[in-house]
Amino acid sequence: MATSRNIFFERAEWRRPLAWSAVLHGSFFLALFLYAVFVHAPAGDTWGADDTGSAMSATLISRVSIPLPPNPVQTENVLADQSQGLSKSQPKAVEESPQALPIPRLGKKPKPQLRTSKAQPHTPPPEDNTVPYGEGGPAAIPYSTFTLQSMQGGLNLGGTGDFGRLYGWYVDVVRRTISQNWLQYEIDPGIYSAHRVYLTFDILRDGSPANVQIEQSSGVPSLDQSAVRALQRIDSFGPLPAGYRGNRVSVEFWFDYKR
Amino acid sequence: MSRSYFLFIALTISLLLIAGCAKKPAPVAAQPAPPPPAPTASLSANPDAIEAGQSTQLTWQTQNATDISITPMGTVEPNGSRSVSPNESTTYRLTAKGPGGTQEATARVTVSAGASAQGAVSETEAQAFARNVKDVFFDYDSYDLRPEATASLQSAAAFLEQHPNLSFTIEGHCDERGSTDYNLALGDKRASAVQDALVKDGVKGTRVRTISYGKEKPFCAESNEQCWQQNRRGHFVLQR
């Protein structure tokens, strides 16, 4: 009966490995938990709930380093001709869904009900390539600014540094410079809104961005690429503040897009 | 039991390592053939201002060129020097052609007439010039010759052929509308158009100089069509 003894022997052997496995798993999770509690939490690493920083905001402008225009004043310019500029495209014809009439029953008159379809197809506003200023109309691309909804960036500090608290003005400069260098027309015009894209990059001592990486894609490749190109367009944000001792600063920047 | 367990682990790890180590070497890009070097050329005349009858030394140098010629002399060697004595002011042009392209260089020799070489232009000749060689006028933003301008230039050419000693300058002018810089180029086209018409009618090109004044030297200063038309002209100036 050697085989039966082997079987019993095998079965008995699993208790010790199982015990070891449990111990190692337990120690691993314990280490993780301790790391999270003691290394990250005391520095106030919360997302969005922390109110110590000023609310960051920036807007996509698709104009590099050019200050935005003021609200266009509609003046009566009798000398300007009435044409709407070069390349006015015709507004897209709105499709009307066929009006459904009930099937006429024999003998009965069909009710002349015109049932308009409830769900209008989503028509985008007609592409306006008109000339701005003096010929009426809002500023055309690339001046268009648009607001994003309910995006309040929070100033969050991680690790052991407090760069954002000491040099909030530098963070403002970074934010403004990136938003000025983001060109809207690089994004696929068919996209109306997209998830957030997270970018990480480092700012070196001389202020130049390095190591640009997409940490989490928005799912829209043109949006990701336009964000990366915005950073590539920037030569420098300005040297890091003299009081800051480190050699580089890591930035995580997220873009939201809503046309 | 434990031995087979470890053997299995070791085998798995070694398989992973082998798989990870198998990197393909980067393909070596084929080097494109370097383009042939572009030719260089330089030409100078020493001295560049002489009197009629004197000679000047033309010196030139070229590199990476196979076909070198100087107008009006003809084909020459790649580097060299030659003595020339032109009768009138000429611009010598060196053209160097090679496998890498073409390069040009110019040198201008100005010949001033000695007092005895050319008789001074007499007063009656100047008056005859003014009578027979009249300014031509152009359309708005155009350098094309009108039919009456062409006719006027034909009779001017006939007069000029009878007085081969007269040299003159054609000035191109524009009216005050239009941009300063573009008007300089437009004036130049107008002067060239007049010069081409005269040369086609037989006047020797070396007697004619062209210059453009754009809208910088208008003939009148009002802002109406008559004045503007007066300013859009090719103007003849006799050289004395």
Next chain:
Amino acid sequence: MKRTPFIFSILVFASLADAQQDWIRTGTGLGVEKVRLAAPGLKPANADPALGPLLQTFNTTFWNDLDNAGIFEMVSKSFYPLQTPGSPPEMRLASWANDPANAGMVAFGNLALQGQQCVMLGWLFDVKNSGSPQVLGKTYSDAAGDDGARHLAHRFANDIIYRLGGAINGITLSQIAFISSRSGHKELWLMDYDGAAQHQLTRLNSISLSPRISPDGDRIAFVNFGKGVQLAMFSVELNRTVAFPSFGGTNVTPAWSSDGRKLAFSSSMRGNPNIYVSDASGANLRRITEGPGPDVSPVWNPKTNSQIAFVSGRSGLPQVYIIDADGANLQRMTDTGYAVSPSWSPNGQFLAFAWRRNYGPGAPGGQDIYIMDVATRQWVQLTHDSGLNDFPSWSPDGRHIVYESRHGARSEIWSMLADGSKARALTSSGNNSQPNWSFK
């Protein structure tokens, strides 16, 4: 078996090592705000009566520099707290950060006279950051006098603009070359970017046109009608014209490449006005465009120096074209009207030019300055006057454009932000035309 727990612990400890970098996390959101900057001006450091006029000059120049920079929203002086701080201990952040001032940054300091020098201490404070408000703290000195005070203001403003504007140098020390006929002839003149210190450079008593300052600021190329229509070179250092070769025909509109090594210009030395490129000394001449032309007004792409934009009348009225610097790849940028005088922006992205979209006698509209994005050919009109606007020239920071505005017989030089706002006249007398902004 006993080895496995050891490997695990190494991995755990290794992941803790990278937490030493600082993290700032920001995102995009609503609106775009410019920095709200308050500039109460300098305080005198002592009761020296000579400081009065100097402070006046400094404060006016300083305010104008910051206001015209285009990146600040200047807090109106009526909202300032009554007490002007002269040094950090006198600075009360709360009174500046709260209403009614509601400033984001404050620039303040004091000025003193020390013998022949005026010395200023200047600070820039972030008033919303009470923990460590100082952004800049610097001392500057210059010769005592009106010019010195203006120079101090320019330098302090430059440092503030550089710090808060994203590492783009301020333009307060840049200059504009232009043509003025005040002396009776069209001569070359030079002035500061804000119209101050206008002075005459050439006294050639003939017509001079088209000034172009070299990238190092040392020479100015221009066109002179003294002996034919030829290119000429003025040396700022020697304060006179220096030799430049003459070519046949009519030679106009020089343009420097941004590395200072090449000159592009229009010449009819071979009969037709075409674009030529030569070295900065006039050697190594090469023809770039062909055909009847007339081709004129070349300008280099300052970012790459591999493209040249120019004006050509080859299809009728002048239009703006772009060609590679070796003569290949001709592209037409404008499609209608009368387009002249292109100027390429320092970042290589935009062309500014003068355009009359409805051309012809009696046509409505005037000639205005437009900018066009080179990649997409979309354009925006910047000026809307009834006058004739021409010769736009970009500033080195890419935020301003200087141009000539003509009403009837009078032409003056104006400056505006690159979106068309804040237009103001820099000159007021004489006939002033063809401005050119320096490279730095």
